[in-house]
Amino acid sequence: MRVVIAEDLHLLREGLVHLLRAHGLDVVAAVESGPELLEALLKERPDVAVVDVRLPPTFTDEGLQASLTARKRIPGLPVLVLSQHVEQLYARELLADGSGGIGYLLKDRVFNGEQFIDAVKRVAAGGTAMDPEVIAKLLASNARNEPVGRLTPREREVLELMAEGRSNAAIGQRLYLSESAVGKHTANIFGKLGLVPSDDDNRRVLAVLAFLNEK
């Protein structure tokens, strides 16, 4: 799997390269600025890009902008965005084209190598990986949303994990449930939120995120 990395802090960049290579991923470019990133993405067309939001030269949201521009030129180009803070606003912008292949995680998630690699692979496969903190914020801002309020605590847990982008199997593993029990919960959630159920994991996640983003 070919990966492009964009991160301006030398230590962190090297750490990421090391981590990804140790898990058998092929890092084809590791750049440190917005323009370099855009060039690398368009030239290398990687299977997935791991991008820091704040990059030189402006140290604003160069990384995010470069990723969005690249995704306009190469639709569905998988991008996993890393940041020191998460904003619903950025999550919305990343998800806006509705084509999936998007990850948005706090930098701390790199600490847990296995889960991080899992997220990278999920994004590369066209899935989503949303940070639990993004989902928590989404649900908090939906606190007064009528259908969300009708979910049982267990359904809420399933919804959170589902919105992060996990499959039924992964959710079941996390909550110590059988896959069929998770399937029943998801069917209930979709019923309560008034969404059309789908067997495709990715499409299901995008539907949930779109619903929560509607507010």
Added chain:
Amino acid sequence: MTTRALVTGTALFCVALLGELVAVVALVAMVLSTVLGMIFLVPPVVRLVRRLTGLNRRLAREWSGVEIDEPYLPEPDPPVRLPDGWYRDGRSLYRTPRIPAFNRRLSWLLKDSATWRDFGFLAADMWAGGLLAGAPAILVVVGVVQLAGGSPIGLLWLLLVLGAARWYAPWAVHVHGVIARVMLGRTEKARLAQQVSRLARARTDVVDSQAAELRRIERDLHDGAQARLVAVGMTIGAAEELMESDPAAAKALLAKARDASSTALQELRQLVRGIHPPVLAERGLADAVRALALDTPLRTHVTVELPGRLNAPLESAAYFAVSEVLTNVVRHSGATQAWIDVSTSGDRLRITVTDDGHGGADASRGTGLAGIERRLGAFDGILALNSPMGGPTTAVIELPRALQVVRPPVTWRTVTMGICWSLCWIPLFPQGFVAMILKLVGITEKSWFLALHMPPSLQWPTIIGMILLGTGMLATAATLSAQHRKANEVACA
């Protein structure tokens, strides 16, 4: 409109006339008080003068649309009774407060430069603004008297008034107000003194709150991230020692260290958000407000009209003001929806937050809002809260001088435009049309009409030339104005 301006102009002239009378009375009183020592005349005379200038200020506001602030020094405190029952005034002691009180009042009145400027205004008003505002009425009187005396030139004055009153009368009334403001308004010195005391207060507030903020950050770092990093270091050290003897325990310790560093990061994130939110640094006020709106549980509608980035300290003050207001809306108003509007007018930033809650909010109760007001105060900004019982609540945050407004440079175009607009009437009316009427009617009076002083063969060409010149100037002015406006519209778009 014209009639009203004519009437007010005449009234202003009458007031000026009255002012002249009062000025004469005041002069006599002043002479009496200095020469004959009749010092008791001063306070009532000054009071009379101030009453009349007060009337002039009010008329300037109501009729001329010119706001004039009162320039007077604050009145002195009454004399304090000493423990022994006497009243002190300088080095003298008095049994009753009457004389010290009088002395204080006297020195208050005489030492205030505004008192003397008031006298000056009353003496000069009739010859400056008053004459200007009353000119049409005076011309009518002169004209009628001349006509009654059999002189046809009187008709000319009446015609002049009839023709020019439309633009002259409102202008003269306004100019009267402007002249009054020059003489009756606050002097630069008084204004600066007031501003200095306000700025000193704002600076103390800012320094205090800044110090408190730094103390809070220091405490948070000390008890939070710093302490956790110490723990992480210690845990890693312990794991290092156990590495060989008990690898499983070392692994468990390392996992603990990782969790602790994660928590430290989380705390640092919280802290950073409170100092300067990353989204504000990355995207500016517009998107930061949108991000705020997304994070509230309310249904929020955001409209932003900003020409670009504002400077960072001001942006941050505006952001935290909106944030605090929204927090209050969520906590206290019971609202389900909120509308945030960010816009600019001139160089002023204006943010309105409206909610559909039950109202009854009181800015003086919330400590958060008081802090925001202080912070805005450092930029001369204000937070105004309008929250009637039953709602809706509207909070308005206003920051002056938030944007750099580019003043149009003075070019030959603007200069030409100004000259043409202000002078085109001279060749057009008196030198052109009026001279033409006089020539047609055959009146021998020449006055200041250039054409009538010319040899007969050059009279008509001069008149026509004048009319053409005036029309040309008018057309030039109009064309340049139109171009100017168009250019402005393009620049705005």
